[in-house]
Amino acid sequence: MSRVYNFSAGPAVLPEEVLKEAAAEMLDYNGTGMSVMEMSHRSKAYQEIIDTAEADLRELMDIPDNYKVLFLQGGASLQFAMIPMNLMKHGEADYIVTGQWAKKAYQEAQKYGKANKIASSEDKTFSYIPDVSDLPISENADYVYICENNTIYGTKYKELPDTKGKLLVSDVSSCFLSEPVDVTKYGVIYGGVQKNIGPAGVVIVIIREDLITDDVLEGTPTMLKYKTHADAGSLYNTPPAYGIYICGKVFKWLKRKGGLAAMKEYNEKKAKILYDFLDESRLFKGTVEKKDRSLMNVPFVTGDKELDAKFVKESQAAGFENLKGHRTVGGMRASIYNAMPIEGVEALVAFMKKFEEENL
Numbered sequence: 001m002s003r004v005y006n007f008s009a010g011p012a013v014l015p016e017e018v019l020k021e022a023a024a025e026m027l028d029y030n031g032t033g034m035s036v037m038e039m040s041h042r043s044k045a046y047q048e049i050i051d052t053a054e055a056d057l058r059e060l061m062d063i064p065d066n067y068k069v070l071f072l073q074g075g076a077s078l079q080f081a082m083i084p085m086n087l088m089k090h091g092e093a094d095y096i097v098t099g100q101w102a103k104k105a106y107q108e109a110q111k112y113g114k115a116n117k118i119a120s121s122e123d124k125t126f127s128y129i130p131d132v133s134d135l136p137i138s139e140n141a142d143y144v145y146i147c148e149n150n151t152i153y154g155t156k157y158k159e160l161p162d163t164k165g166k167l168l169v170s171d172v173s174s175c176f177l178s179e180p181v182d183v184t185k186y187g188v189i190y191g192g193v194q195k196n197i198g199p200a201g202v203v204i205v206i207i208r209e210d211l212i213t214d215d216v217l218e219g220t221p222t223m224l225k226y227k228t229h230a231d232a233g234s235l236y237n238t239p240p241a242y243g244i245y246i247c248g249k250v251f252k253w254l255k256r257k258g259g260l261a262a263m264k265e266y267n268e269k270k271a272k273i274l275y276d277f278l279d280e281s282r283l284f285k286g287t288v289e290k291k292d293r294s295l296m297n298v299p300f301v302t303g304d305k306e307l308d309a310k311f312v313k314e315s316q317a318a319g320f321e322n323l324k325g326h327r328t329v330g331g332m333r334a335s336i337y338n339a340m341p342i343e344g345v346e347a348l349v350a351f352m353k354k355f356e357e358e359n360l
């Protein structure tokens, strides 16, 4: 068996310890004589799995009691619709467009009400986060929407926007559990887990209790009401049961690692190795404004498309997978989520140095 260094933006690398544990429990989970995949979601064993996962997530993120944790399906993209359907009580919301995912959310919201684009960084291919300290927040907006870490472009909010008292809704798919957060600053925090937590198919929604009501957009399907899932403890219908089990194992792994403060420190250390190299390199350069750099997704280019393609090809042959950048940015992107070991980043930088010497 040989494992590569997987720099995929998602689905992405998971902790080896977690994969090994899951493998060991594949045929017989904890004396049940069956795999978690084969288990009733109404069984005692499964109830314990989902309860423990929620409790561990609450501990990791210090989630206050007046927030619900929901394990849902449909990926982050279904939230682009669920959020306006459930939260646009006055039919209006403000969107800050900092990348493709924020733009998709903004476009989807237009189907359900008046979505206002109050700031954008599209003028420079989303290579920065706009100034969000004094935005023209709409008087009737039910919420202000952001995508906190822009997976494709490699930017991250370092300060949350001043929403002038409006509810903040944040897509944290690609920075979930990468550093501590103050949950009380948000109405809703949500993310697909396949970037930083677990297998695709699960989306976690952390939502303030008072926002969960029956007062939703007319015609909202039962399955798309937060209240349906909140009332049923995420077990209204069959949940993505195996995925939640793996998420639970990742939460335990994060706790063993020292929690989110320790993760932040580790992630900063990893990202610094790569960014420091990009800043001194004569061949490679980062594509993002330094102040807005993400700790999780690091896009870079050589400035020459053919050389970029050569790099991607040679890096793959050397055991570095998925370094090709998103088609809208070109070049390369290294996603260095929680589970990417520091040795992977060090090895990548060593490979980039060698490539630079050979190609300058």
Ligand SMILES: *Cc1c(COP(=O)(O)O)cnc(C)c1O
Pocket: 010, 074, 075, 076, 077, 078, 101, 147, 149, 150, 151, 171, 172, 173, 174, 192, 195
């Ligand atoms: C990947 C991603 C999405 C889309 O996730 P799906 O689960 O595929 O719908 C949305 N937002 C962000 C920030 C992402 O990185």
